[in-house]
Amino acid sequence: MRGSGQHVRTLKLTNLEAGVEAQVKGLTGHPLFRNRLISLGITPHSQIVLVRRMPMGGPLEVEVRGTRLAIRRKDADQIWVSVGDSM
């Protein structure tokens, strides 16, 4: 356990640090919204990177499956991701 030095943290996409690759764990929220996420490539197991945050609570820019998307923080709260960070 200690040998791997890895801790897996699960957090909301909104709280992810910029530039860190994470894996999407689950989607919550309205079915139509989830459907839209799926068709844009945000599905469980997909790799996602937060590129930047817009100031003053503005949207987030993320990269997923080779494309960049903008998403509001409120909506990004519905996406759970996990990162394994080395301790």
Added chain:
Amino acid sequence: MRIALVGNPNVGKTTLFNALTGAHQEVANWPGTTVEYVIGKIRTSEAGEDLELVDLPGTYALTAYARDERVTRNFLLYEPYDAVIVVVNASSLERNLFLALEVLELTPHVVVALNMVDVAREQGITVYADELSRRLGVPVVPTVASHGTGLAELVAWVRRIGRRRVVPLHTWVVPYPAELREVLEPLAAALAEAALAEAARNAGTLNAAAGAASSGGGPADRGAPGGRTPAGAGRFRPEWVALRLLQGDEEITREVRVVPQGQRAARLALSCCAQSAGIDVELGDEAVALDPALLAKVRAQYEAFELQIADAKYNHISRLVDECVQRQPLAKQTITERLDAVLLHPFWGYPAMAAVFFAAFWLSFVVSAPLSDWVSNGITWLGQWAARGMAALGAPAFLQSLVVDGVFAGVGAVLSFVPYMTIFFAIYQLLQDSGYMARASVLVDRWMQSIGLHGKGFFALVSAYGCNVPAMAATRVMENHRDRLLACLVIPFIPCNARLGVMAVMTAAFFPGTRGAFVMMALLLISAGVVAGASVLYRKTVLPTDPAPLLIELPDYHVPSLRNLAIPTWHRVWMFVSRIWKFLLWATLATWALTYFPVGAPVDQSYAARLGHLLAPVGQLYGFDWRLMIAIVFGFVAKETTLSTLGVLYGAGADGASLPHLLAQSMTPLVAFTYLVVYMLYIPCLSTVIQMHRESGSWKWTAAGMAVNVGVAFSLGLVLERLLWLFG
């Protein structure tokens, strides 16, 4: 042959369409919607028949949730066509192939255009088209639409595919995992049986199976083309229907249930779902429909299936990409990354946006102004020539006046819009195509949201200072109908170029020097305040929803070709002129008649003046005389005419007295300020009303919006008048 063109947004689909069809295009409106699609013809020098190409709205999937998505899906489901070209972006296949697989599940008559291979190569991405073609079982043609590369080969494949019977490489297109197959396969078998039974029943009147197979309409092995079989399971591939039923697609379920055998299949789908959800009742549809707890469980299961199906597709895509795409890591940043470091910078992004928009509006105002003047002067000049010609022929005076002040003035009113519209739409298209507009929406989304508007509506709102009409057209970038409606409802509160012009002249007359600048600022602040207030109130009352989620792609920046700017600009301008001219011409004629008749009467005894006197009691509340009321009424036709109407009514030019001078003599600055506020807000022009009806699709909303405009303008005017009177 009829070919449908589908693809994700930002993959160069429209560039490909323009490159294939050139100028042979026409815009059609989807019945009952404001969604437009364009039909073009591919002409070839060969003896082969012409191909009709339909450019469908860009979409990410075929699930029928978003408006554009539904249009594309409905076309692929119910309209006749011979083949589909799926355009994919070679540099982001991982996401683009999702739609390609969805289309392949619906019909095997597909040719994939692997577009933007040049951009992909620059990013170190090589796609092996032959390998991809082998794996998908359909032709994959590398293209660079902007240079015309690969188009001949694409057309050749489309011709070949369109006429043949195509067998899909794999029945299920995507290798779904075993647990899904266990559910899907019996379902597809039941559906195929239902389709057969249906065909047999139809065979009583016509040999339907043969008819379907040899028909000239839709893909031959898709069952009968649109129109032949009005409904039923046999219309689509059973595998596709099975997939849709398992995801709880209501529309397809209805479609399937039309025939008894289909009902059995639909029940089977429901019980599969119930079983997976762990509901162990023997259920009919009624049981599920009646019990909300069961319904919720079934819904959750539909979604679980949906996720599993999507997951299987993306897994399949990962394998395809592993096998067919080679990626060389790039050391340096792409141009898009470098540009975004500035343009989306938390601080510099905003001044950069201000600069871009300033340049855009400066170009559309300043460059178009002299052009508009030339157009109206030219029309006036033509009108005078016509009058001289008629006088020489001895035509009666009223006819001369009709032609000059009625017909030519009306034509002038329509055409003077054209230069502004042309430049505005070209710039709009440039910002849109280059990829900047998506960024601007992201930058302002937070602010816009605080007054209940969507980030994508920002450009429309800002552009309304130029002209409200194209601003309303620009609200179409928003997918949600309510978001668009709200933007259209508040846009009229923003003074357009013409209103600003009148306001500037009157402000200068009453508040000379620096005071004028402050007054203009105050007016603009009032307008901004009314926009924000109205938007918040509309959201709180009649449109009680949050703005739709902002979930947009930030495409790579690119320089659009001149052709890609010119074609949509032309379509939009033409659409405007062809729609508006009748209304404007009639309105101008009515204005002319009201001021001209009764014949020979001085202007203050014309019908227009009588109308003005009727409205005078309302005007008295504010201190407006009948002439100002008339200017308000006639301003409805076109705001540009306000100054000339006032000029005629006040008798400007008669003794060398200028209109500003005459105006300044006839009322106090206080009354003038109130008038300016009312004038700025009261109602947009006729063209705006027509555009609003077009965008909202409803006379009810249009009328309600106008009523609110007038109400707000006059009540705010009254309040201001009292306040100013008290303090000033």
